[in-house]
Amino acid sequence: MNLNKPIRITxxxxxxxxxxxxxxxxxxxxxxxxxxxxNSGVKQRHWTNNETVGFMGAKAAQSALDNSNxxxxxIDLLISAGASFDHIIPNQASVIKSQIKNAxxxxxxxIDLNTTCLSFLTAFQYAANVMNEHTKxxxxxxxxxxxxxxxxxxxxxxxxxxxxxxxxxxxxxxxNESYLIKSEHRTYTNGVDLTKIEGGGIKKPxxxxxxxxxxxxxxxxxxxxxxxxNIELPIFLDxxxxxxxxxxxxxxxxxxxxxxxxxxLLFKKMYSLSNEVVIETLYKYGNCIAxxxxxxxxxxxxxxxxxxxxxxxxSGTSAGFSIxxxxxxx
Amino acid sequence: MNLNKPIRITxxxxxxxxxxxxxxxxxxxxxxxxxxxxNSGVKQRHWTNNETVGFMGAKAAQSALDNSNxxxxxIDLLISAGASFDHIIPNQASVIKSQIKNAxxxxxxxIDLNTTCLSFLTAFQYAANVMNEHTKxxxxxxxxxxxxxxxxxxxxxxxxxxxxxxxxxxxxxxxNESYLIKSEHRTYTNGVDLTKIEGGGIKKPxxxxxxxxxxxxxxxxxxxxxxxxNIELPIFLDxxxxxxxxxxxxxxxxxxxxxxxxxxLLFKKMYSLSNEVVIETLYKYGNCIAxxxxxxxxxxxxxxxxxxxxxxxxSGTSAGFSIxxxxxxx
Numbered sequence: 205m206n207l208n209k210p211i212r213i214t215x216x217x218x219x220x221x222x223x224x225x226x227x228x229x230x231x232x233x234x235x236x237x238x239x240x241x242x243n244s245g246v247k248q249r250h251w252t253n254n255e256t257v258g259f260m261g262a263k264a265a266q267s268a269l270d271n272s273n274x275x276x277x278x279i280d281l282l283i284s285a286g287a288s289f290d291h292i293i294p295n296q297a298s299v300i301k302s303q304i305k306n307a308x309x310x311x312x313x314x315i316d317l318n319t320t321c322l323s324f325l326t327a328f329q330y331a332a333n334v335m336n337e338h339t340k341x342x343x344x345x346x347x348x349x350x351x352x353x354x355x356x357x358x359x360x361x362x363x364x365x366x367x368x369x370x371x372x373x374x375x376x377x378x379x380n381e382s383y384l385i386k387s388e389h390r391t392y393t394n395g396v397d398l399t400k401i402e403g404g405g406i407k408k409p410x411x412x413x414x415x416x417x418x419x420x421x422x423x424x425x426x427x428x429x430x431x432x433x434n435i436e437l438p439i440f441l442d443x444x445x446x447x448x449x450x451x452x453x454x455x456x457x458x459x460x461x462x463x464x465x466x467x468x469l470l471f472k473k474m475y476s477l478s479n480e481v482v483i484e485t486l487y488k489y490g491n492c493i494a495x496x497x498x499x500x501x502x503x504x505x506x507x508x509x510x511x512x513x514x515x516x517x518x519s520g521t522s523a524g525f526s527i528x529x530x531x532x533x534x
Numbered sequence: 535m536n537l538n539k540p541i542r543i544t545x546x547x548x549x550x551x552x553x554x555x556x557x558x559x560x561x562x563x564x565x566x567x568x569x570x571x572x573n574s575g576v577k578q579r580h581w582t583n584n585e586t587v588g589f590m591g592a593k594a595a596q597s598a599l600d601n602s603n604x605x606x607x608x609i610d611l612l613i614s615a616g617a618s619f620d621h622i623i624p625n626q627a628s629v630i631k632s633q634i635k636n637a638x639x640x641x642x643x644x645i646d647l648n649t650t651c652l653s654f655l656t657a658f659q660y661a662a663n664v665m666n667e668h669t670k671x672x673x674x675x676x677x678x679x680x681x682x683x684x685x686x687x688x689x690x691x692x693x694x695x696x697x698x699x700x701x702x703x704x705x706x707x708x709x710n711e712s713y714l715i716k717s718e719h720r721t722y723t724n725g726v727d728l729t730k731i732e733g734g735g736i737k738k739p740x741x742x743x744x745x746x747x748x749x750x751x752x753x754x755x756x757x758x759x760x761x762x763x764n765i766e767l768p769i770f771l772d773x774x775x776x777x778x779x780x781x782x783x784x785x786x787x788x789x790x791x792x793x794x795x796x797x798x799l800l801f802k803k804m805y806s807l808s809n810e811v812v813i814e815t816l817y818k819y820g821n822c823i824a825x826x827x828x829x830x831x832x833x834x835x836x837x838x839x840x841x842x843x844x845x846x847x848x849s850g851t852s853a854g855f856s857i858x859x860x861x862x863x864x
Contacts, residue, residue, distance in 0.1 A: 393632040
């Protein structure tokens with residue numbers, strides 16, 4: 205609950221790896237041509253070659269800085285908001301910071317926030333809460349590489365995910381023209397096992413568990429996830445909108461996490477939402493974990509589907525299992 | 535900068551793995567007996583067998599809940615504050631939450647904050663900032679397993695690190711008896727390469743880089759770290775105390791990160807601080823990454839070296855390279 209906290213997105217930037225895979229992905233993995241678009245809703249996606257999380261994040265951040273009137277020295281805080289990391293130590297924000305031009309001259313803090321696919325929402329809410337006369341400009345970067353954690357035998361996941369980075373500069377809005385109306389995040393522990401990269405951590409340390417695509421790849425129980433989301437999402441959203449003065453039917457734009465084709469379809473159907481209101485990028489970027497929501501938001505800002513003053517709902521689900529939403533006046 | 539934000543630690547809990555290694559560690563790895571205490575300052579440390587980050591974190595959290603008047607249903611937010619994780623996905627807080635008794639009945643959010651060794655300070659500051667009439671009780675858990683990432687050929691690190699979990703419940707303090715006087719965190723990018731677990735992330739994915747103790751173990755350039763800390767720490771602390779009404783010489787207790795024997799010695803020498811003021815647990819727990827500061831704090835609370843009303847400085851350095859401090863009235 206954060207009613208009307210002044211916060212304004214003043215600049216945005218994105219970075220997409222050069223390599224674009226469309227039907228060539230299907231050819232590569234012996235998947236019938238057209239399967240991906242039909243089943244996953246993804247026509248094409250960008251995948252890294254050697255681009256790292258830090259490299260992509262710094263590129264997106266640089267683009268946001270270049271699009272703004274801000275110099276890097278004005279940044280008060282850098283948040284890396286996502287699930288991907290280049291190294292186990294140090295944290296990802298420090299790595300991103302080290303790759304932003306001239307950032308080494310300024311000692312603003314670099315912190316990581318991770319709620320997997322909802323990380324950008326968590327970071328935005330955090331920024332709104334810490335902003336004051338001392339912390340005025342926050343750089344939020346969601347840089348995600350999913351492609352290194354996919355199992356080519358699992359068509360559902362290999363066709364779904366993409367790599368991307370998105371960055372926004374948010375500022376304390378003295379004029380109170382832009383603000384966070386409300387944020388909410390709930391974690392439903394009964395869904396903790398539905399979405400997983402099992403290995404690579406302390407439960408199955410790499411030292412004792414050599415690479416095995418079954419252990420070290422992303423796995424999801426798609427049907428169970430949809431079932432859980434279909435039960436909890438309407439309850440969540442009903443309560444979310446209470447006392448806000450808004451309803452889901454009268455917000456200007458909705459930016460959902462680009463989780464899956466079926467997830468987006470069911471969400472639109474649940475509230476009879478039109479394609480003009482709900483912004484989608486799944487078909488061209490795939491599911492980019494935490495980068496999906498800001499990337500989709502940025503796309504809509506860039507092509508002016510979202511305009512200043514619009515009431516926007518950013519909403520999604522994440523591994524854990526969590527549901528999160530932000531309602532903002534852009 | 536967070537002058538006098540009401541926040542009160544109302545309960546604490548810790549968990550230490552059963553296995554304690556003292557001289558037996560040196561025997562196991564053919565290190566001369568006594569080398570660890572002499573060089574690393576560590577007489578003994580706890581190491582996990584199969585205990586996971588989630589298991590330890592949930593145990594510490596349960597202990598804090600048992601020591602409090604709080605029921606799990608009153609918790610508004612769970613923060614996992616640390617660098618260790620059981621799985622790459624989902625986030626660690628969701629895993630910890632799923633292992634706390636009855637937590638599955640309540641949908642409070644579970645989020646991860648990672649600034650490596652400073653994560654607890656970042657989480658405490660975050661909690662102080664988000665607390666209001668809706669978010670009144672926050673459970674912060676720092677659960678760290680370092681022992682699976684150590685290289686037995688590197689005596690400096692194999693003798694230094696321990697495994698542990700610490701948890702605190704912090705509450706909005708209506709009476710304003712306990713508060714956060716100030717927090718500050720700075721990231722010095724010129725130190726980004728001084729502390730690392732290089733592999734296991736996107737830079738060198740498991741898929742293409744089989745286990746290699748040189749790549750997948752914790753590495754630090756101890757001398758360079760101390761050099762950087764010796765330059766930046768006094769500048770940081772001088773500026774930190776400005777306008778607080780306090781000086782480092784007149785705080786009641788100092789809880790430093792238990793980074794290393796030499797680091798602690800140099801810090802005490804820098805400000806001529808006594809062993810009564812500076813709390814140390816390095817000798818018995820080792821460096822437990824983000825768990826070190828709360829664990830040391832909890833030890834001092836439990837044996838009444840820290841009392842209600844004490845002005846406490848929590849301070850340390852972390853990979854990245856960062857320096858962070860909190861000044862609180864306990």
